[in-house]
Amino acid sequence: MSSPILKLIAQRIALGILLLLAVSVLIFAGTQILPGDVAQSILGQSATPESLANLRAELGLNDPAYVRYFNWLGGILTGDLGTALSSGQDIATSISGRLWNTLFLAFWAAAVSIPLAIGLGLLAVRYRNGWVDKLISGLALASTSFPEFFIGYLLVYFFAVKWQIFPGISTVYDGMPFMDRMQAIALPAAVLTLVVLAHMMRMTRAAILNVMQSAYIETAELKGLSAIDVIRRHAFPNAIAPIINVVMLNLAFLIVGVVVVEVIFVYPGMGQYLVDHVSKRDVPVVQAVGLIFAAVYITLNIVADIGAIVANPRLRHPK
Amino acid sequence: MAEAAKKQDPLLDIRKLRIEATVFPPGEAPKNIVLVHDVSLSLKRGKVLGLIGESGAGKSTIGLSAMGYGRGGVRITGGEVMLNGRDIMKAGKRGIRKLRGKEVCYVAQSAAAAFNPAHKLMDQVIEASLEHGTGTRAQAEKRAVELFRKLSLPDPENIGERYPHQVSGGQLQRVMTAMALCSEPDLIVFDEPTTALDVTTQIDVLAAIKDAIRDTGVAALYITHDLAVVAQVSDEIMVLRHGRLVEWGGTQQIIKEPRQEYTNALVSVHEITHDEQQPGEAPFLSVKNVTAAYGRGGPKVLKDVSVDIFPGQTLAVVGESGSGKSTLARAITGLLPPEQGTVDFDGRPLANRLANRPKEDLRQLQMIYQMADVAMNPRQTVGTIIGRPLEFYFNMRGAERDRRIAELLDKIEMGKGFSDRYPAELSGGQKQRVCIARSLAAKPKLIICDEVTSALDPLVANGILKLLLGLQKEEGVAYLFITHDLATVKSIADSIAVMYRGEVVRYGPKSKVLAPPFDDYTDLLLSSVPEMEIGWLEKAIKGRRMESAGN
Numbered sequence: 001m002s003s004p005i006l007k008l009i010a011q012r013i014a015l016g017i018l019l020l021l022a023v024s025v026l027i028f029a030g031t032q033i034l035p036g037d038v039a040q041s042i043l044g045q046s047a048t049p050e051s052l053a054n055l056r057a058e059l060g061l062n063d064p065a066y067v068r069y070f071n072w073l074g075g076i077l078t079g080d081l082g083t084a085l086s087s088g089q090d091i092a093t094s095i096s097g098r099l100w101n102t103l104f105l106a107f108w109a110a111a112v113s114i115p116l117a118i119g120l121g122l123l124a125v126r127y128r129n130g131w132v133d134k135l136i137s138g139l140a141l142a143s144t145s146f147p148e149f150f151i152g153y154l155l156v157y158f159f160a161v162k163w164q165i166f167p168g169i170s171t172v173y174d175g176m177p178f179m180d181r182m183q184a185i186a187l188p189a190a191v192l193t194l195v196v197l198a199h200m201m202r203m204t205r206a207a208i209l210n211v212m213q214s215a216y217i218e219t220a221e222l223k224g225l226s227a228i229d230v231i232r233r234h235a236f237p238n239a240i241a242p243i244i245n246v247v248m249l250n251l252a253f254l255i256v257g258v259v260v261v262e263v264i265f266v267y268p269g270m271g272q273y274l275v276d277h278v279s280k281r282d283v284p285v286v287q288a289v290g291l292i293f294a295a296v297y298i299t300l301n302i303v304a305d306i307g308a309i310v311a312n313p314r315l316r317h318p319k
Numbered sequence: 320m321a322e323a324a325k326k327q328d329p330l331l332d333i334r335k336l337r338i339e340a341t342v343f344p345p346g347e348a349p350k351n352i353v354l355v356h357d358v359s360l361s362l363k364r365g366k367v368l369g370l371i372g373e374s375g376a377g378k379s380t381i382g383l384s385a386m387g388y389g390r391g392g393v394r395i396t397g398g399e400v401m402l403n404g405r406d407i408m409k410a411g412k413r414g415i416r417k418l419r420g421k422e423v424c425y426v427a428q429s430a431a432a433a434f435n436p437a438h439k440l441m442d443q444v445i446e447a448s449l450e451h452g453t454g455t456r457a458q459a460e461k462r463a464v465e466l467f468r469k470l471s472l473p474d475p476e477n478i479g480e481r482y483p484h485q486v487s488g489g490q491l492q493r494v495m496t497a498m499a500l501c502s503e504p505d506l507i508v509f510d511e512p513t514t515a516l517d518v519t520t521q522i523d524v525l526a527a528i529k530d531a532i533r534d535t536g537v538a539a540l541y542i543t544h545d546l547a548v549v550a551q552v553s554d555e556i557m558v559l560r561h562g563r564l565v566e567w568g569g570t571q572q573i574i575k576e577p578r579q580e581y582t583n584a585l586v587s588v589h590e591i592t593h594d595e596q597q598p599g600e601a602p603f604l605s606v607k608n609v610t611a612a613y614g615r616g617g618p619k620v621l622k623d624v625s626v627d628i629f630p631g632q633t634l635a636v637v638g639e640s641g642s643g644k645s646t647l648a649r650a651i652t653g654l655l656p657p658e659q660g661t662v663d664f665d666g667r668p669l670a671n672r673l674a675n676r677p678k679e680d681l682r683q684l685q686m687i688y689q690m691a692d693v694a695m696n697p698r699q700t701v702g703t704i705i706g707r708p709l710e711f712y713f714n715m716r717g718a719e720r721d722r723r724i725a726e727l728l729d730k731i732e733m734g735k736g737f738s739d740r741y742p743a744e745l746s747g748g749q750k751q752r753v754c755i756a757r758s759l760a761a762k763p764k765l766i767i768c769d770e771v772t773s774a775l776d777p778l779v780a781n782g783i784l785k786l787l788l789g790l791q792k793e794e795g796v797a798y799l800f801i802t803h804d805l806a807t808v809k810s811i812a813d814s815i816a817v818m819y820r821g822e823v824v825r826y827g828p829k830s831k832v833l834a835p836p837f838d839d840y841t842d843l844l845l846s847s848v849p850e851m852e853i854g855w856l857e858k859a860i861k862g863r864r865m866e867s868a869g870n
Contacts, residue, residue, distance in 0.1 A: 223420035
């Protein structure tokens with residue numbers, strides 16, 4: 001590794017941190033604009049002017065907004081996400097288990113969908129414009145076009161109700177045996193896979209087809225390599241940057257965008273947690289979850305950028 | 320006995336080859352066109368056959384047919400391609416794949432594009448050998464290193480560890496030759512292997528290729544549009560035009576006693592006589608001590624350059640790529656403001672920046688580019704393209720403008736009917752003519768021609784040069800003619816500036832610049848221009864005083 005590449009990576013990371021700070025300001029400002037305040041939400045109907053004033057003083061709501069922002073930010077940096085208004089529990093502890101559940105589900109969905117999408121993309125290029133290509137594209141597009149709740153209920157109907165292979169409700173708990181856990185998440189993971197598959201597959205196909213126009217593909221063909229070797233050895237390594245990008249976008253979706261799927265399968269993840277607390281107007285929880293989601297998005301995008309930088313031989317091996 | 324008979328049989332015997340393609344003209348039904356009309360050729364083991372012709376002659380298409388390959392949907396629809404005694408067209412997909420990279424290998428025009436940027440050179444060089452199982456990895460690598468050495472590449476032991484972007488263009492072309500030789504094929508198809516290189520680099524690569532062919536005993540099809548180049552390496556030459564055979568004979572016969580008129584035109588293509596004009600009283604444009612760089616603090620691309628241009632005369636700027644020729648044009652036009660120095664026009668300094676120049680100054684300096692097709696808006700008709708400067712500079716409208724457009728089309732020897740055509744409907748030479756008409760429309764004092772004939776076939780380029788000379792006489796316009804081609808310079812320049820690494824190393828009237836004694840660089844440049852003479856290559860290499868920059 002050489003210094004220009006390290007410099008580029010450091011730049012990306014610094015930009016990411018800056019972006020995350022900007023997002024934290026936006027999240028904080030957004031929740032401040034909402035009508036009513038936390039004290040009013042806590043006391044609800046029973047609020048009297050005195051109790052409201054007391055609670056506001058106690059929560060520090062009378063401080064100017066920027067002071068409250070830095071208090072909040074300082075808390076987050078030291079691992080203190082505040083307490084939930086609705087339950088009075090520490091947000092950090094209740095989130096950690098759920099974050100882990102969400103990551104677990106996302107990991108297995110990704111572990112299936114990414115290799116599958118790239119493999120299908122390679123196959124589609126190999127048999128481009130033939131029936132294999134059209135079949136792959138057609139099925140993948142169809143699965144993406146259906147809303148995820150529709151696919152979810154379809155899978156529940158067949159696999160949980162009719163054939164009773166997998167549970168329709170994905171209950172998981174601490175200390176659950178691994179195989180049981182895998183069985184519990186089978187259906188939500190399958191739904192997620194179907195949702196993200198087409199996007200990654202189509203992008204892989206397009207990125208590789210783009211490279212297939214290059215002169216070095218002709219060179220490879222004229223060496224007598226088989227079509228699949230040409231694609232695998234010569235086209236794919238040069239198409240990797242756009243593929244990493246779309247994979248990372250979909251990974252972010254798997255973590256951040258799973259709200260609907262978690263609700264369908266009653267899976268105790270971050271999305272369900274967020275939806276619950278939005279309906280309860282629990283502002284500190286919404287802020288904390290929003291910030292975590294933003295951090296996930298930004299981190300994965302940085303990873304994609306760095307991946308694209310490292311995949312470029314011109315940057316990896318300067319003159 | 321069998322071995323002896325094999326020696327006698329031709330290695331490659333193409334009989335009545337017919338190649339077709341389907342074209343999809345806009346707004347019409349798809350139709351079949353014939354690219355190659357029943358061409359036959361044969362090549363003995365260890366011999367070199369040069370295929371020569373303009374673009375569209377079918378040279379590459381014929382060359383690739385020896386590997387059973389049709390580029391971009393091209394189909395071999397008739398005839399036989401006999402290689403090593405069997406018809407490869409009957410071998411099936413798998414059979415053809417077995418011979419590609421093993422019996423026949425290919426060297427492409429642009430090695431920079433033909434190498435995969437993601438892999439090390441060594442992995443690509445030995446890939447075909449490993450694919451066809453002609454040896455172990457260690458054996459293949461050993462052979463590759465030997466070939467690197469034979470092709471006089473620097474650091475042959477380690478150059479394979481590099482990536483394509485870490486090696487210069489001339490070196491890459493030699494690595495590509497090594498790649499073709501590595502699996503010990505019987506035949507190599509060289510497809511314009513030196514065309515994209517500078518003249519001074521071309522001569523090295525050409526010599527390396529010639530030695531490698533001689534030492535390994537491989538047979539070759541050598542495809543090029545440059546007769547002087549092919550004369551250095553070929554035993555026989557085949558002249559093609561529009562997919563048909565024109566003439567086929569020994570190298571000596573083709574270049575010295577061509578039997579066909581077309582061959583004769585190719586042989587004598589560079590002979591334009593242009594008498595040098597004496598420099599006038601005062602130059603109208605003087606570049607004074609210009610120094611320029613891209614980006615602040617970047618390396619200086621122009622160093623203290625001073626040249627003068629006289630009314631109605633041509634200053635040719637020559638040098639290899641990266642010598643700063645085009646940057647000089649950018650500095651004069653204000654596209655790249657110089658860091659130091661000025662450009663004087665009619666006795667007053669021009670504003671450094673394009674944005675600060677009045678319209679009248681812009682009108683006086685026009686440009687024509689190498690790539691005519693990207694210099695025109697593909698969605699505008701020829702009339703609109705030529706009419707634009709008339710509207711912009713002279714506020715001409717309606718019938719007056721149309722009359723002037725017709726006049727300009729007449730000047731570039733194209734009829735009025737072209738006014739409604741789109742650039743895509745024109746040939747390369749016609750496109751360049753339209754660009755010339757567009758620049759003339761502004762009635763400028765100076766037209767800067769940046770490699771305007773480099774992308775054209777020799778005969779077409781010749782026509783453009785004659786047109787430019789004629790227009791200069793009629794209109795009294797001056798040219799700043801940027802080129803790397805010395806033959807072009809000889810035919811049109813009045814004075815010459817030779818550039819090397821951002822500096823003008825030799826400058827003066829044509830007769831003085833092209834007369835000895837030469838400085839080392841000018842000598843290298845002049846001696847590197849291929850001459851239509853068998854044995855020129857060896858003589859030129861021997862007589863050189865300085866290594867070329869690409870080495």
